[in-house]
Amino acid sequence: MAIIEVRGLRKTYGDVVAVDHIDLDVGEGEIFGILGPNGAGKTTTVESIAGLTRPTAGTVSVAGIDPYLDRVAATSMIGVQLQQAGLQGKLTVKEALELFASFYDDPADGLELAEQLGLGDKRDAYYSALSGGQQQRLAIALALVGRPRVALLDELTTGLDPASRRNVWKLVEAARDQGTTIVLVSHLMPEVQRLCDRIALIDRGRVAALDTPAGLVASSSAPTVMSFTPDAPVDLERLRALEGVAEVRQRAERLEVVADDAAVLAVLDLLSRSDVRPEKLRVTQSTLDEAYLSLVAGSENEEAPA
Numbered sequence: 001m002a003i004i005e006v007r008g009l010r011k012t013y014g015d016v017v018a019v020d021h022i023d024l025d026v027g028e029g030e031i032f033g034i035l036g037p038n039g040a041g042k043t044t045t046v047e048s049i050a051g052l053t054r055p056t057a058g059t060v061s062v063a064g065i066d067p068y069l070d071r072v073a074a075t076s077m078i079g080v081q082l083q084q085a086g087l088q089g090k091l092t093v094k095e096a097l098e099l100f101a102s103f104y105d106d107p108a109d110g111l112e113l114a115e116q117l118g119l120g121d122k123r124d125a126y127y128s129a130l131s132g133g134q135q136q137r138l139a140i141a142l143a144l145v146g147r148p149r150v151a152l153l154d155e156l157t158t159g160l161d162p163a164s165r166r167n168v169w170k171l172v173e174a175a176r177d178q179g180t181t182i183v184l185v186s187h188l189m190p191e192v193q194r195l196c197d198r199i200a201l202i203d204r205g206r207v208a209a210l211d212t213p214a215g216l217v218a219s220s221s222a223p224t225v226m227s228f229t230p231d232a233p234v235d236l237e238r239l240r241a242l243e244g245v246a247e248v249r250q251r252a253e254r255l256e257v258v259a260d261d262a263a264v265l266a267v268l269d270l271l272s273r274s275d276v277r278p279e280k281l282r283v284t285q286s287t288l289d290e291a292y293l294s295l296v297a298g299s300e301n302e303e304a305p306a
């Protein structure tokens with residue numbers, strides 16, 4: 001069942017069309033990822049789902065309410081981590097967690113959450129005295145402290161160190177296991193691949209693709225590359241003639257065969273019938289990174305994710 005329904009969402013700022021016409025359904029209990037180039041409209045979409053911005057056209061429903069019009073219900077149901085938390089500098093970590101917990105009926109233990117995010121020794125520190133990464137971890141804690149039905153996490157771990165990133169991933173998974181539906185924006189492919197059940201790829205204000213991480217990889221045109229050292233001469237023309245083989249390259253004593261997934265077995269079969277052993281065989285499947293780049297190819301925006 002969809003807990004978030006976005007229909008025909010459009011948002012313009014003067015002449016700038018931030019979101020063009022977006023339809024999305026996010027199922028209850030899902031971790032749903034939003035990917036896309038800088039300026040594609042991801043934050044605007046998340047802010048619309050949070051009810052923080054008024055759509056120019058279209059509708060947003062979160063558990064049956066309009067989050068822009070019904071602010072009271074939205075605040076008690078949705079936790080939001082924005083790129084700019086905009087907290088008062090003279091609020092301590094503990095005070096901020098207590099304040100945000102007070103918006104919800106059944107909040108988690110804020111200090112325990114702070115501990116899990118490595119902020120245990122910063123409980124009495126002012127927000128303004130935290131480092132950028134610490135402020136970001138606090139923003140994640142504030143989004144999750146209410147055990148909200150829906151958590152919206154924008155640029156989840158951008159700028160966090162690898163250990164903190166893994167802690168955040170565990171927390172996000174734990175929140176989902178406790179029933180929170182999560183929408184996250186990220187530029188980090190390993191993060192999206194590990195966490196997300198489905199991904200919407202947003203490009204120039206529209207949904208360019210929507211699938212599971214594996215589905216996106218499979219549907220992209222990014223190829224598989226087989227690389228091996230043959231122990232005997234290979235008839236390269238016969239290899240090139242196989243269906244699904246796009247290219248055969250000789251790299252010193254190694255051969256690289258660029259092919260679609262289905263052709264891999266045909267290549268191995270031909271080698272076997274020719275009595276050639278493919279030594280040190282490596283098959284590099286296309287990654288989500290490559291799928292992303294092939295799906296947004298042609299975008300006027302040159303910027304790509306890290």
Ligand SMILES: Nc1ncnc2c1ncn2[C@@H]1O[C@H](COP(=O)(O)OP(=O)(O)OP(=O)(O)O)[C@@H](O)[C@H]1O
Binds near residue numbers: 018036041043
């Ligand atoms: N308040 C605003 N006023 C004017 N233009 C805006 C405003 N907010 C966003 N935009 C424009 O709308 C477009 C989409 O912005 P948005 O922040 O949604 O992109 P994004 O996909 O989140 O980008 P990023 O990955 O860089 O965070 C951009 O062209 C941006 O300049």
